[in-house]
Amino acid sequence: MGKHYRYRLPPWMRKCIMTIERCIVPIMIFQLIRTLLFPTTLDVFLAGAIVGIFIGFYMEWF
DSSP, X not given: OOTGGGGGSOHHHHHHHHHHHHHHHHHHHHHHHHHHHSOOHXXXXXXXXXXXXXXXXXXXXX
């Protein structure tokens, strides 16, 4: 999709995507610290999913 695709979306959806993009880094840091301290299967899967979402935003796939 990329950066230019966002401008075709409705304004409320663009706002949601930008909010998620801003909030993903603090959530990722918290989840990675939690996974290092209390490594359960669910924490590992959540950390992997959050890191995947972060990489998607960084590479401008979303």
